[in-house]
Amino acid sequence: MVLDPGGLLAWLLVGLIAGFLAGLVMGGRYGILGNIILGLVGAFVGGFLASLLGFGGEQGFLGTTLVAFLGAVVLILAVRALPGRSPI
Numbered sequence: 001m002v003l004d005p006g007g008l009l010a011w012l013l014v015g016l017i018a019g020f021l022a023g024l025v026m027g028g029r030y031g032i033l034g035n036i037i038l039g040l041v042g043a044f045v046g047g048f049l050a051s052l053l054g055f056g057g058e059q060g061f062l063g064t065t066l067v068a069f070l071g072a073v074v075l076i077l078a079v080r081a082l083p084g085r086s087p088i
Contacts, residue, residue: 002007008060015039017066026076038072 019035022028022042031040046067050056059067079087 005067011040011043014043014061014065014068017084018042018072021069022072022076026073028076031071038075039052039068040071042070042075043068045075 015036016032016039019030019037019039019042023030023035024037043064046069049071051069
């Protein structure tokens with residue numbers, strides 16, 4: 001996706017959807033802003049993991065949302081695995 005005003009809106013929508021779905025699957029409620037942040041960070045984590053596994057290129061909106069969702073789930077699991085009280 002290109003970072004122009006339409007691309008920025010698409011990234012926010014991807015983040016919102018991916019964060020919301022990850023919260024549903026992992027049993028957390030994060031609110032709209034929390035879902036967007038979780039989904040956007042999840043997109044970076046998912047994109048990094050996908051590139052390590054040899055997946056890359058343009059996936060379109062649904063593929064990007066799926067990668068962001070999977071990255072958000074991995075991010076939640078990683079934070080919950082940290083010692084001490086988990087913020088997520």
